[in-house]
Amino acid sequence: MNRQRGVALYQPSDADRKTKRKNRRALTEGGDYIERHQPDDALGDEPAPGQAEKRQHSLRRRLRLRVDTHRATTRILRVAYPFLAEGGLGANGTYIGSDVFSGGSFVYDPWVLYQAKVLTNPNILLAGVIGTGKSSTAKALITRSIALGRKAYVPCDPKGEWTAVAEAVGGVAIQLGPGLPNRLNPLDAGVRPASVAEEEWRRIVWSRRRALLGTLAESTLGRLMSSVEHTALDVALGTASRNDASPTLPDVVHALFQPDGNDVGLETDVLIADGRQVAHAIRRLVHGDLAGMFDGPSTTTFDPNAPMITLDSSRIGSAGNDHALRVALACASSWMEAVAADPSAGQRFIVYDEGWRVMRDPALLRRMQEQWKLSRAWGISNILIVHRLSDLAAVGDLGSEARALAEGLLADCSTRVMLRQEPDQLARTASLLGLTDVEIATIAKLPKGRALWRMPSRSFVVQLVRHAREADLFDTDGHM
Ligand SMILES: Nc1ncnc2c1ncn2[C@@H]1O[C@H](COP(=O)(O)OP(=O)(O)OP(=O)(O)O)[C@@H](O)[C@H]1O
Ligand SMILES: [Mg+2]
The missing domain is CATH 3.40.50.300 (P-loop containing nucleotide triphosphate hydrolases)
Structure with a gap:
């Protein structure tokens, strides 16, 4: 046995080589070879019950077929014998x-x-x-x-x-x-990871809140929001998050119905009209069939551990x-x-x-x-x-x-x-x-x-x- 780069190589012995040569000749010469190399009494004249008739080229012999042992890594065997010699995905996991x-x-x-x-x-x-x-x-x-x-x-x-x-x-x-x-407040900021700077964290929290409000409005409206509705929602979220505490959905709905137009230089009446449908869509979470579940400060904190x-x-x-x-x-x-x-x-x-x-x-x-x-x-x-x-x-x-x-x-x-x-x-x-x-x-x-x-x-x-x-x-x- 020889090991090269992790592959086990089979090295046949002299005796193995002789057997191999014999087997090869038996295969190519068939009955002729067997007759020449078997003692007379070994073959007998009459075939034994259940055995094939002895004929030239019948390719049958009494000796057991000997196949050389072959050894290889699972990496090679799994290709030669798919499914039966599967190497698996390793043991990590x-x-x-x-x-x-x-x-x-x-x-x-x-x-x-x-x-x-x-x-x-x-x-x-x-x-x-x-x-x-x-x-x-x-x-x-x-x-x-x-x-x-x-x-x-x-x-x-x-x-x-x-x-x-x-x-x-x-x-x-x-x-x-x-x-x-x-009750869960879906607008909760969560805990700022140590690796994220204060300013960046503020932006992440804003975009997460904004994305959620957009999803809630579009899901309830059954359509994409228009550009004026996006603006109305941005202004409302800005108003609701003005103080540092987590805004809640009722805060955002309130700000949609009573926006502060000064933030973007728009007439308050225009903003109210633009955000009306979005306000009603989000209001469903506050007063509709989901009332009491997502419309106030969380009653439980997220335990990251x-x-x-x-x-x-x-x-x-x-x-x-x-x-x-x-x-x-x-x-x-x-x-x-x-x-x-x-x-x-x-x-x-x-x-x-x-x-x-x-x-x-x-x-x-x-x-x-x-x-x-x-x-x-x-x-x-x-x-x-x-x-x-x-x-x-x-x-x-x-x-x-x-x-x-x-x-x-x-x-x-x-x-x-x-x-x-x-x-x-x-x-x-x-x-x-x-x-x-x-x-x-x-x-x-x-x-x-x-x-x-x-x-x-x-x-x-x-x-x-x-x-x-x-x-x-x-x-x-x-x-x-
Ligand atoms: N390997 C298993 N051997 C025997 N019973 C099993 C096996 N895996 C699951 N079951 C049983 O089959 C039942 C259904 O399993 P499970 O709830 O996981 O199915 P499901 O595909 O998720 O069903 P559903 O589509 O209803 O959600 C369970 O009671 C479970 O205990
Ligand atoms: Mg299931």
């Missing part, structure tokens, strides 16, 4: 389960794999039929990653199923809903009316962004469970896309959970802005975890993800908890392995 084809462990970490250039961004898309284990897969990845120092924020939890998980890992679960005591923070939105909105849920998500994610945007806060997952329910809104999609684009700069891995990839197409007509934004989110997810898909979804899934026939056939038959993990140039079929305590904690079949 979080254990997810077993690689179904090779039997090895499957370990994943978006930040480690980004550094290893396996991934082009740390974002993850999870898709699968109802009840196939999408949330369980995300929960396993996140709870196990906490041991590695990662944190997780869940601004969108319409089923309230992350609350128990957050409590189990020592995190915070905030329940929001009509009549509940918790908590390993997990979830916002249980199960009491917001109703089936078929997801607008309130979308507005709540915009407010909640802005509140979380105040801390999430601090690059020194460590690496964090941001989970959009049941993401398909909030994606029908171009204003929110624009916001999500921005967050996706900033993921590398902020050290964030966004996890979007949908049922099928056609959820992304359902957000708008072909060629519409919403559709382009949603498909852009897919393009910005380097890791696509596909659980079982319905047969009618397979063709679309294959064309959007560029799957092979074998991968498509695999997706159609995946059992619960098993998924195709697709990365730019690697793919694995992985069975999620859960500890008994995790199985209890992640269970969502309780009501069944």
Whole structure:
């Protein structure tokens, strides 16, 4: 055995060489060679029962075929024997389960794999039929990653199923809903990171507040704001943030109805008329169906050291009316962004469970896309959970802005975890993800908890392995 540059080379012995030569001649000369080199009594005249007749060139022999032992590194073998001798993604990261084809462990970490250039961004898309284990897969990845120092924020939890998980890992679960005591001020500034100067921080906070107010207005109006409305909103935010305390949404609504035109040299009446529709749209959060949730100072502070923070939105909105849920998500994610945007806060997952329910809104999609684009700069891995990839197409007509934004989110997810898909979804899934026939056939038959993990140039079929305590904690079949 010889080792050169880490590759184990096989050096046959003299005896091996002789056997090899013999085998080669037996193959080229066939029966002639065997007859010449076998003792007469070894072959016998009559074929033994169940054995082939002895004939010239029959290429059959009594001696066992001997194949030389061959040894190589997994790097070479995984090409020679794809799936069976998979080299895996290394052992740096979080254990997810077993690689179904090779039997090895499957370990994943978006930040480690980004550094290893396996991934082009740390974002993850999870898709699968109802009840196939999408949330369980995300929960396993996140709870196990906490041991590695990662944190997780869940601004969108319409089923309230992350609350128990957050409590189990020592995190915070905030329940929001009509009549509940918790209230968040989405215009909270958050804590200034040590690395950001006072002046720059002021600008960051301003643009975050302004972006949120724009999203809320456009989402409720169902259209883009006009330029005069932008000006009215700018002036109102300026007025509301005049003193150093955090402005609240009622402050902004008040300033929209009673603006201070001197700030921009405009007549007050003109400003009131320009901002009227925006004022009514934002007022909905103060006096409408979301009253009491986002319309005053926060009742809880964001603990940047908590390993997990979830916002249980199960009491917001109703089936078929997801607008309130979308507005709540915009407010909640802005509140979380105040801390999430601090690059020194460590690496964090941001989970959009049941993401398909909030994606029908171009204003929110624009916001999500921005967050996706900033993921590398902020050290964030966004996890979007949908049922099928056609959820992304359902957000708008072909060629519409919403559709382009949603498909852009897919393009910005380097890791696509596909659980079982319905047969009618397979063709679309294959064309959007560029799957092979074998991968498509695999997706159609995946059992619960098993998924195709697709990365730019690697793919694995992985069975999620859960500890008994995790199985209890992640269970969502309780009501069944
Ligand atoms: N690997 C697994 N083995 C066995 N059961 C599993 C596995 N993964 C998930 N389950 C169970 O399947 C059920 C559904 O899982 P989960 O809630 O994760 O599915 P989902 O795809 O998120 O469903 P939904 O579409 O309704 O959100 C849970 O009760 C969970 O315990
Ligand atoms: Mg789920």
